[in-house]
Amino acid sequence: MSDVAELAGVHKATASRALSVDAAGQVNADTARRVLAAARKLGYTPNTAARSLRTNRTLTVGVLLPDLTNPLFPPIVRGTEEVLMARGYTALIANTDNDPVRERRQFDALLGRQVDGFLVATALREHALLDEAHAAGLPVVLINRGTDRPLFPLVAGDDAAGVALAVEHLVELGHRTIAHLAGPAGLSTAHVRTRAFRAAVSAYGLAAADTPIVEAASYSQEAGADAAHLLLAQRPDVTAVVAGNDLIALGVLHALRASGRRCPEDVSVVGFNNMRFVDELQPPLTTIHVPHFHLGTEAARLLLEQIDRRARGEEAQLPKTILLPLHLVVRASTQRR
Amino acid sequence: MSDVAELAGVHKATASRALSVDAAGQVNADTARRVLAAARKLGYTPNTAARSLRTNRTLTVGVLLPDLTNPLFPPIVRGTEEVLMARGYTALIANTDNDPVRERRQFDALLGRQVDGFLVATALREHALLDEAHAAGLPVVLINRGTDRPLFPLVAGDDAAGVALAVEHLVELGHRTIAHLAGPAGLSTAHVRTRAFRAAVSAYGLAAADTPIVEAASYSQEAGADAAHLLLAQRPDVTAVVAGNDLIALGVLHALRASGRRCPEDVSVVGFNNMRFVDELQPPLTTIHVPHFHLGTEAARLLLEQIDRRARGEEAQLPKTILLPLHLVVRASTQRR
DNA sequence: CCTGCAACTGCAATCGGTTGCGGCGACAAT
């Protein structure tokens, strides 16, 4: 940058101002042009480290997610990337594998890199790490999963409405004994969906005895299959299941097959998320579509807002929750009974 | 860090050396202990920006890939993360969508962030960007796809051997009219696999006329379906197809269904990659397994080696190619004829 | 007792930008 300044015949401070966006008014338009030209000619790119050192901002944000290998998350990441990139920000992605220790390590590593904020998709309903982050006043936006006490803004799908759609669909198809294979109760999504399931079935006048709920140990195919086997043993009379998510639904499909039942002839299954390739399963899965890409863009937008606010010394906004609308995608895993 | 030094009663230079790994020998063991204790007590974490500014190394590498949403890439990323993290490095992930303009933007952005090197999974056989990177002496390791002239080390699956396995499998099942739905010829993977296909079928004494090759416009389901329709129209007599990758295979499955043919009864299909969920397709796909996670770890290892070498002022290593062994996974999309 | 060497440690420069402050010239107001 000194070179640029020299070539343009000005002091590097002036060059800095000319190149900067918001200090551009402080420099003569003609001078600015000369600096710009010099910069282009020299192929100048600012040194991020130097800038960060001085300004205390790195234009990076940390993204905490369970596992990139879960098809749920890549679209979210792409969404965040979309808006972050436009503002010159970059995401540092960290996989936690739902392991608190690993999460802590990743979090500290990210902090060590002076990220300006966090996007976290790994929130637990009780989450020590997030409590700390809140106490430290870090800019954070939650994606998908929230904490019981609303510490940070949350961007998620309208899970309650989604579950209602699923239940409505099954009831309309004539099902009267509907099970819910819930995700782990420590996650807000599971909590919300389970409550919504109870509310929805009772709104249709179904008794609790006809709407059993089994909790899967995790949002995974294996846990889904295990829970499904349990359910099928206890309640062979269920004709439909609302799965906590698509992976659990996939586990259910396997369990049904393993127990000699057919889907959808014997049991209808509804998933949740509409993740990639669920339309290719056998049978293609009826599910609730969640706009993951937009979850990412909205969350990133909120985070940048929060970062800007903090940079201006204003106090944090209220931890508002943004719920995106979901819709039902009917495929072949559900049928009239 | 000045605080740490003060608390330990030493100069910050000494503190720096005590905290550093390779300068630790230069400082009295007792002093070092005091510094460490002070650092721990103060919860000191080094400022990455300051260090980078001084040392000209950021401990970050850029990862260029087509699209994180393609199930191929998350495992690779996790693999790279595994070895990078152990060495204190972090990956900056950039999606190019196979768009040269976007790739260029991402590349420049990464350069602006002073990444220490690149992991590139977007290589074309002729690639201007990579030529530049090579001329600039940047540390780069290629993953999966190579360039025609070997500029950089490459880590990939042994595609030729993989295709040979696929062909062998089909021949053993009695197929004698086998098509290849190749990926775009501008990609080395497609080039290698196509050549390997030719070699393999001719090794089994099959005539070129009985082993047609159709090129798909891209490694995607849509392009695969299009190419498959073309093939089925021209050569309704083929009884088996070797797809360029799993997505193309998926397109083939759709095309077969759309044209009233059954898989595997009428046509057997072999995919390539064994990406997640291909075991859940209808029918579950026979395919060639590629160890993507290890592709990632190997590539990251090679890159770090290259970076270290350069930091020591040694010259770049020869652009060696590491081919990882593949194996056939037989499922239900192939059958005896 | 002096010298030489090794082992530590401190000093200060340096990396490449950013920014508060002050200087300077031009021009208007008085």
Place this chain on the structure above:
DNA sequence: ATTGTCGCCGCAACCGATTGCAGTTGCAGG
């Protein structure tokens, strides 16, 4: 002609670490 204002720009400090160089100390050898 003097003073005030404004626009533009330069000076120099600063961000937080790293590192070449030199100084100090302790100890062994002569």
